[in-house]
Amino acid sequence: YESLQAALLRAPDKKQALAMLERLSAPDQNVAAARLALAAIASAAEAHDRAAAEAAEAHRLAPNDESAAVMAARLAARTQGGLASALGLLEQFLVREPKSLEARFTLARLLLQAGRVDDAQKQFEAALAQDPDNPVILFSLAQVAAQAGQNSVAQRYLQRYIDLPADIARDNAIALLFMGQIAEEEKRYEDAISWYARVDVGDQADVARIRQALLLGRLKRVEEALALLREPAADEARMRSRLIAVQAQVLREAGRYADAFKVLDDGLKRLPDDTDLLYDHAMAAEKINRIDVLEASLRKLIEAKPDHAHAYNALGYTLADRNLRLSEAQRLIEKALELAPDDAHILDSMGWVLFRRGDLEGAIRHLRKAYALRPDVEIGVHLGEVLWKAGMPDEARQLWRDAGSREPTNDVLRETLQRLNVSP
Numbered sequence: 001y002e003s004l005q006a007a008l009l010r011a012p013d014k015k016q017a018l019a020m021l022e023r024l025s026a027p028d029q030n031v032a033a034a035r036l037a038l039a040a041i042a043s044a045a046e047a048h049d050r051a052a053a054e055a056a057e058a059h060r061l062a063p064n065d066e067s068a069a070v071m072a073a074r075l076a077a078r079t080q081g082g083l084a085s086a087l088g089l090l091e092q093f094l095v096r097e098p099k100s101l102e103a104r105f106t107l108a109r110l111l112l113q114a115g116r117v118d119d120a121q122k123q124f125e126a127a128l129a130q131d132p133d134n135p136v137i138l139f140s141l142a143q144v145a146a147q148a149g150q151n152s153v154a155q156r157y158l159q160r161y162i163d164l165p166a167d168i169a170r171d172n173a174i175a176l177l178f179m180g181q182i183a184e185e186e187k188r189y190e191d192a193i194s195w196y197a198r199v200d201v202g203d204q205a206d207v208a209r210i211r212q213a214l215l216l217g218r219l220k221r222v223e224e225a226l227a228l229l230r231e232p233a234a235d236e237a238r239m240r241s242r243l244i245a246v247q248a249q250v251l252r253e254a255g256r257y258a259d260a261f262k263v264l265d266d267g268l269k270r271l272p273d274d275t276d277l278l279y280d281h282a283m284a285a286e287k288i289n290r291i292d293v294l295e296a297s298l299r300k301l302i303e304a305k306p307d308h309a310h311a312y313n314a315l316g317y318t319l320a321d322r323n324l325r326l327s328e329a330q331r332l333i334e335k336a337l338e339l340a341p342d343d344a345h346i347l348d349s350m351g352w353v354l355f356r357r358g359d360l361e362g363a364i365r366h367l368r369k370a371y372a373l374r375p376d377v378e379i380g381v382h383l384g385e386v387l388w389k390a391g392m393p394d395e396a397r398q399l400w401r402d403a404g405s406r407e408p409t410n411d412v413l414r415e416t417l418q419r420l421n422v423s424p
Contacts, residue, residue, distance in 0.1 A: 001025070005037040014045035032062035039071055052079045059089065066100045069093040073103075077110055086110055101130050105137065117148055135161055135170035142178060151182050158182075173204035180211060189215045206239045210246050217250035225250045241267070241274045248280060257287040275305055279314070286318055294318060309339035313346045320353035329353050344374035352382055360390045377403045378412045385416055400424035 004024070011017040018041045028034040035058035042051035052075040059065070059072040073090045076082040090107040094100060108123035124141045131137060138161040145154035161175045180195035193215050199208035209228055216225035229247045233239035244267035251260035261284040267277050278301040285293035298315040301308055316332030319325050330353045336346045351367035354360075367383040370376075384399035401424045403413050417424065 001031075001033040001037040005040050008037075008041050009044055014041065015047075017041050018045045018047065030061060032058040032065060032068055035061065036068060036071060039075060043075060048075070048078050051075045052082065063093075064097060066093075066097065066103050069097075069100070070102050070106050073106055073110065077113065083110065083114055087114065099130065101127055101134075104130075105140075108140065112144065117144060120144055121148070133164055133168055135164060135168060138164075139170075139175065142175075146178075146182065151186065155179065155182060171204075173199045173202065173208075177204060177208055177211075180208065184211070184215065189219055206233050206242075209233075210242065213246055213250060217253055220254070222250060222254045222256075241271055241277055244271075244277060245280050248284060252284065252287065257284065260284050261288050261290070273304065275301055275308070278304075279308075279311060282311075282314060291318065291322070291324075307339055309336045309343065309346060312336035312339070313343075313349050317349040317352065320349065320356050323356055326353060326357050330357065342373065344370045344376065344379060347373065348376075348379045348382055351386065355382075355386045355389070360386060364390060377407045377410050381410070381413050381416050385420065388420060388422070397422075397424045 004021070008017040008021055018038070021038055021041050025031075025034040025038060035054050039051045039054035039058060042048075042054055052072070055068065055072040055075045058068040062068045069090060073086040076089065077086040087107065087110055090103055090110070093103055094107065097103065104123055104127045108120045108127065111117075111120035111123060121141070121144045124137055124144060128134065128137045128141065138157050142154040142157035142161065145151070145157065158175045158179050161170065162172055162179075164170060176195050176199045180192045180199075183189070183192035183195060193212050196208040196212045196215075199205050209231070213225040213228045216222070216228065226247055229243050229250070233243060244263060248260040248263045248267075251257075251263060261281075264277060264281040264284050268274070268281055271277055278297050282294045282297035282301070285291070285297065295315060295318075298311050301311045302315075305311070312332045313336035316329045316336065319329035320333070330350075333346065333349045333353055336343075337350055340346055347366050347370035351363045351365075351370060354366060355363035363386045364383070367379065367386055370379050371383050380399045380403045384396040384403070387393075387399070388396040400413065400417065400422075403410060404424060407413065
């Protein structure tokens with residue numbers, strides 16, 4: 001039945017393929033291989049309950065067959081409430097067949113799906129004991145360890161993965177990226193850069209190069225970062241826009257706002273219809289107080305993508321923050337909120353424009369909702385200012401103290417406290 005199953009899986013109409021297999025397999029209802037083939041074709045036809053039932057019957061007919069057990073468990077786990085029975089099936093199967101590697105690996109994956117991380121880790125470790133050079137198991141153990149916050153354990157498994165003999169097929173690039181991410185998370189930026197630099201082929205190399213550049217910028221090695229970003233990309237057409245945006249980000253984070261704007265301005269001359277660059281161009285224009293350019297870029301973006309909530313929001317907020325055309329600013333933010341009603345930043349903008357228009361009650365309501373959704377420092381600073389103006393200084397000071405403890409150099413916090421002549 002394997003060759004027949006393979007042929008039917010290539011058929012364009014999977015439901016028709018299932019009907020054909022039903023006819024052909026009718027004499028073999030008590031043959032596990034026939035039931036497994038029916039399960040595979042039913043799954044391809046998205047008849048998930050039928051697929052699970054066929055695989056379960058195959059497992060009943062051949063209880064010690066690993067393929068039947070694994071397929072029955074995988075398909076049961078996809079049905080409503082079937083995960084627990086899938087786990088039980090594999091646990092019982094492994095009691096009978098403890099050396100079944102694929103069954104143990106599948107059990108580990110399903111335990112992760114069930115949120116039982118410690119149990120999954122034990123099963124992966126048992127699988128690795130059976131097959132110490134299995135790259136899939138090593139990488140899975142690294143993922144589980146990282147998920148559990150055990151970075152040093154994750155690194156050990158990744159190093160074993162990287163050091164596997166050359167004749168064992170695997171993708172070292174993903175392990176090197178993972179090593180870089182762990183180092184970056186631990187703020188070991190030089191180590192992270194070294195790991196990323198070892199990713200030197202394919203699409204992953206472009207991702208690694210971007211991470212290197214951002215970290216070099218963070219270490220104040222801005223010119224190195226920019227030189228790296230100017231190198232040709234593996235996928236030039238797909239990455240061109242992203243590399244321009246990251247160059248601008250490095251410059252912006254270095255406080256070189258005019259240079260960041262120029263990079264994006266030049267980029268738009270080459271890619272005039274790139275909507276991501278249009279948005280970044282507008283934000284860069286705001287940093288150098290070119291509100292005319294900001295408005296032109298955002299209006300062009302809205303014309304190209306009329307459902308771009310953040311374009312409406314950015315234009316509305318910029319006008320509100322400068323006390324310009326407040327009724328128009330509110331209409332723009334209302335449109336953004338209509339498109340993304342639970343976006344904390346848009347709720348913050350609505351609170352801010354209402355504050356500018358004198359509606360303190362409405363402003364507080366929107367800002368409290370925004371802060372509950374996302375306790376962002378700048379949202380907290382805005383809420384603090386509105387509460388201060390509304391005669392609630394104690395709560396305002398507490399919000400500002402919280403903001404200062406998290407981001408003591410935040411520009412919005414510093415400017416607000418100076419303008420109000422307040423010490424939190």
